[in-house]
Amino acid sequence: MIVQKYGGSSVADAESIKRVAKRIVETRKAGNEVVVAVSAMGDTTDDLLDLAHAVAPIPAPREMDMLLSAGERISMALLAMAIESLGHTARSFTGSQAGMITDAQHGSARIVDVTPVRLREALDEGAIVIVAGFQGFNRDTKDITTLGRGGSDTTAVALAAALDADICEIYTDVDGIFSADPRLVPKAHKIDRITSEEMLELAANGAKVLYIRAVEYARRHGVTLHVRSSFNNNEGTIVYNPTGSEAVVEEPMIAGVATDLSEAKITVVGVPDIPGKAAQIFTLVAKTGANIDMIVQNVSAASTGLTDISFTLPKSEGQQVLTALRADQAEVGFTGLQYDDQIGKLALVGAGMRTNAGVSAKLFTALFEAGINIEMISTSEIRISVVTRADTINDALRVVHTAFGLDADTEAVVHAGTGR
Amino acid sequence: MIVQKYGGSSVADAESIKRVAKRIVETRKAGNEVVVAVSAMGDTTDDLLDLAHAVAPIPAPREMDMLLSAGERISMALLAMAIESLGHTARSFTGSQAGMITDAQHGSARIVDVTPVRLREALDEGAIVIVAGFQGFNRDTKDITTLGRGGSDTTAVALAAALDADICEIYTDVDGIFSADPRLVPKAHKIDRITSEEMLELAANGAKVLYIRAVEYARRHGVTLHVRSSFNNNEGTIVYNPTGSEAVVEEPMIAGVATDLSEAKITVVGVPDIPGKAAQIFTLVAKTGANIDMIVQNVSAASTGLTDISFTLPKSEGQQVLTALRADQAEVGFTGLQYDDQIGKLALVGAGMRTNAGVSAKLFTALFEAGINIEMISTSEIRISVVTRADTINDALRVVHTAFGLDADTEAVVHAGTGR
Numbered sequence: 113m114i115v116q117k118y119g120g121s122s123v124a125d126a127e128s129i130k131r132v133a134k135r136i137v138e139t140r141k142a143g144n145e146v147v148v149a150v151s152a153m154g155d156t157t158d159d160l161l162d163l164a165h166a167v168a169p170i171p172a173p174r175e176m177d178m179l180l181s182a183g184e185r186i187s188m189a190l191l192a193m194a195i196e197s198l199g200h201t202a203r204s205f206t207g208s209q210a211g212m213i214t215d216a217q218h219g220s221a222r223i224v225d226v227t228p229v230r231l232r233e234a235l236d237e238g239a240i241v242i243v244a245g246f247q248g249f250n251r252d253t254k255d256i257t258t259l260g261r262g263g264s265d266t267t268a269v270a271l272a273a274a275l276d277a278d279i280c281e282i283y284t285d286v287d288g289i290f291s292a293d294p295r296l297v298p299k300a301h302k303i304d305r306i307t308s309e310e311m312l313e314l315a316a317n318g319a320k321v322l323y324i325r326a327v328e329y330a331r332r333h334g335v336t337l338h339v340r341s342s343f344n345n346n347e348g349t350i351v352y353n354p355t356g357s358e359a360v361v362e363e364p365m366i367a368g369v370a371t372d373l374s375e376a377k378i379t380v381v382g383v384p385d386i387p388g389k390a391a392q393i394f395t396l397v398a399k400t401g402a403n404i405d406m407i408v409q410n411v412s413a414a415s416t417g418l419t420d421i422s423f424t425l426p427k428s429e430g431q432q433v434l435t436a437l438r439a440d441q442a443e444v445g446f447t448g449l450q451y452d453d454q455i456g457k458l459a460l461v462g463a464g465m466r467t468n469a470g471v472s473a474k475l476f477t478a479l480f481e482a483g484i485n486i487e488m489i490s491t492s493e494i495r496i497s498v499v500t501r502a503d504t505i506n507d508a509l510r511v512v513h514t515a516f517g518l519d520a521d522t523e524a525v526v527h528a529g530t531g532r
Numbered sequence: 533m534i535v536q537k538y539g540g541s542s543v544a545d546a547e548s549i550k551r552v553a554k555r556i557v558e559t560r561k562a563g564n565e566v567v568v569a570v571s572a573m574g575d576t577t578d579d580l581l582d583l584a585h586a587v588a589p590i591p592a593p594r595e596m597d598m599l600l601s602a603g604e605r606i607s608m609a610l611l612a613m614a615i616e617s618l619g620h621t622a623r624s625f626t627g628s629q630a631g632m633i634t635d636a637q638h639g640s641a642r643i644v645d646v647t648p649v650r651l652r653e654a655l656d657e658g659a660i661v662i663v664a665g666f667q668g669f670n671r672d673t674k675d676i677t678t679l680g681r682g683g684s685d686t687t688a689v690a691l692a693a694a695l696d697a698d699i700c701e702i703y704t705d706v707d708g709i710f711s712a713d714p715r716l717v718p719k720a721h722k723i724d725r726i727t728s729e730e731m732l733e734l735a736a737n738g739a740k741v742l743y744i745r746a747v748e749y750a751r752r753h754g755v756t757l758h759v760r761s762s763f764n765n766n767e768g769t770i771v772y773n774p775t776g777s778e779a780v781v782e783e784p785m786i787a788g789v790a791t792d793l794s795e796a797k798i799t800v801v802g803v804p805d806i807p808g809k810a811a812q813i814f815t816l817v818a819k820t821g822a823n824i825d826m827i828v829q830n831v832s833a834a835s836t837g838l839t840d841i842s843f844t845l846p847k848s849e850g851q852q853v854l855t856a857l858r859a860d861q862a863e864v865g866f867t868g869l870q871y872d873d874q875i876g877k878l879a880l881v882g883a884g885m886r887t888n889a890g891v892s893a894k895l896f897t898a899l900f901e902a903g904i905n906i907e908m909i910s911t912s913e914i915r916i917s918v919v920t921r922a923d924t925i926n927d928a929l930r931v932v933h934t935a936f937g938l939d940a941d942t943e944a945v946v947h948a949g950t951g952r
Binding site for chain 1: 546549550553580583584586587588589590591592594595596598599601602603605606608609610611612613614616617622623624626629650674
């Protein structure tokens with residue numbers, strides 16, 4: 113059994129839908145059971161969002177999910193029709209019909225159970241099954257929910273896990289996962305195989321092809337992904353879960369480099385260097401629901417007994433965090449706040465760096481030689497991230513890509529499209 | 533409790549949706565429980581049909597219903613959002629969530645049961661309830677169905693019956709039911725009250741404002757309709773089910789005149805005038821599924837023993853009936869077939885004609901004096917229909933409207949829009 117996911121750009125219009133239908137039929141003809149998760153056509157979701165905001169300044173979340181779920185209903189029905197007109201049996205199912213059960217968090221619901229009873233029946237009758245991506249339903253409220261950004265990837269992975277599929281193919285408008293964004297690094301190379309752990313770090317640090325949640329779900333449930341283009345038949349990138357000796361043998365030192373310009377840096381200046389102050393600050397921040405990424409605390413200047421604490425977070429969450437901190441400035445006792453939204457983040461990812469010393473040194477040297485200043489550093493077992501000025505991030509990306517021997521011999525072909 | 537139905541032209545864009553939301557909130561503020569059935573926005577359904585035919589020459593009916601039902605899902609969610617942003621609680625429900633249970637006939641499903649449990653709960657919690665018109669689901673196949681043309685009217689009437697509403701308001705883009713189409717007869721007057729029986733005859737004979745199925749449903753379940761404009765606050769037309777003395781007292785002789793240019797006439801020439809021949813012909817016709825309207829058999833010419841039989845039917849069904857008749861010409865023994873698609877039909881409707889002699893005579897006289905030739909005549913207890921040449925039908929409409937004293941003192945205001 114193969115689960116396939118087609119994104120919005122792969123089903124943007126009638127011609128694209130017919131092309132995807134042919135590809136699905138070929139997969140069926142090759143002897144596979146086929147289950148397809150499909151996104152809304154092209155810009156449908158954005159158009160629906162525009163309509164919602166035109167009728168209501170702050171649309172009710174339950175109704176927003178009811179509205180947005182119409183997008184996949186359209187694309188899945190059209191795809192099923194197109195397959196049927198090729199002489200194969202197809203049946204489309206909404207999230208609730210497919211047994212995609214979620215919590216009640218409208219707009220970013222989490223899958224709590226998958227009960228694909230109707231899908232199994234349809235497969236047993238020989239049908240190709242088309243499922244609306246991105247949507248589910250809550251058993252208690254009986255309301256429709258949506259899974260949030262990247263939801264269709266998550267739908268596909270959850271179906272693959274629940275139906276015990278051999279592989280989950282994620283079709284997109286690029287050829288796979290690249291060692292860096294090929295629009296920024298023309299010599300980026302397509303990665304043939306990458307561990308889900310590395311993929312998680314790349315996705316968390318700005319790589320847009322796969323969403324974190326889907327990769328997490330795949331890792332937790334042992335689902336192997338194949339990220340590939342719906343515009344050709346090239347092999348894409350396999351995202352796998354290494355077991356036993358694989359974990360050591362197969363991993364190259366560095367898998368890829370990702371960059372991210374969506375974050376800002378807040379510096380809390382003049383924090384009394386006494387125990388509990390950092391906890392106090394980040395408790396305040398946590399109450400806003402903001403997603404903190406990197407945190408750096410400078411060494412305290414002995415003469416003043418004050419220190420600075422900096423952290424990064426999505427720009428969209430910057431103002432609310434500043435407001436929260438200002439409100440409690442007297443109580444915490446810091447002297448000021450700095451806000452900087454001109455930063456860029458670069459992350460070097462590779463499971464192989466676990467067993468390789470000198471990766472940090474090589475990274476810092478490459479950036480130094482290019483005259484790029486490093487403002488913050490953060491590391492995990494398989495990742496090193498640095499913050500630089502935003503206007504130097506693309507240069508940083510290219511020199512690091514070259515320094516770690518990631519450049520391909522030829523330039524990557526970049527397809528038109530969103531990269532999503 | 534008031535059930536309201538808003539058609540596609542009433543919710544064509546964000547501004548219209550906000551306007552309709554305000555009207556619904558006003559109805560709620562006046563102390564009513566409010567249930568709303570809503571159609572898809574403007575041209576949504578046509579756009580979805582175009583997409584379907586672009587991906588599949590003959591789209592699978594199950595998938596077509598899945599596709600089309602997305603249209604109301606969009607409009608109802610937007611309408612619920614717009615109401616919520618006015619500070620009132622609203623909740624939208626799909627056909628299946630609303631308990632609109634139908635048979636399995638995709639594209640023209642019939643309602644077999646209405647179990648509005650969730651609607652009742654939402655109403656008891658003080659919410660305004662928005663229901664997707666036009667759609668339901670089948671309990672056996674668990675599939676989504678659609679009710680076919682005029683389905684949203686039927687949804688509204690079925691909800692009004694199931695919830696025992698005081699009235700079912702059908703909002704449209706005209707001021708109500710007119711004594712004739714105001715685009716054809718500028719002096720047509722708006723009818724204040726009309727019986728459901730008369731309304732049925734007008735709808736069956738070409739009046740487009742209400743669909744036959746919805747009127748039938750309202751008559752069978754004793755639902756009173758109020759057909760009115762969503763663009764102003766004028767009283768529209770009450771469609772009621774007279775009881776007891778009302779039936780005699782209230783009914784004017786003539787309610788209105790309808791015309792229809794969508795039919796054709798087939799004449800079977802030279803049919804042997806022996807028993808059973810008409811039955812043989814109409815058995816053949818019935819097998820094609822065609823909807824026969826008027827039937828006229830000429831008096832047999834004694835000298836030949838042959839007669840002609842003419843009947844009218846929708847033009848779209850003409851060719852298949854001709855083909856069926858030709859195939860069995862030898863067996864039936866007629867000498868030829870004539871096909872005429874240049875006919876017009878005029879129907880004069882009024883419950884009062886039951887007790888008024890001379891209506892036919894007055895009708896025929898008016899047409900004769902205008903030089904209009906009558907080709908076929910058919911009557912029911914409350915209707916007289918005549919067939920004329922297509923190019924004389926509008927003249928016929930105007931002279932008949934005047935002859936029966938239906939002209940208003942002033943010209944009707946005709947709104948832009950589809951008349952639907």
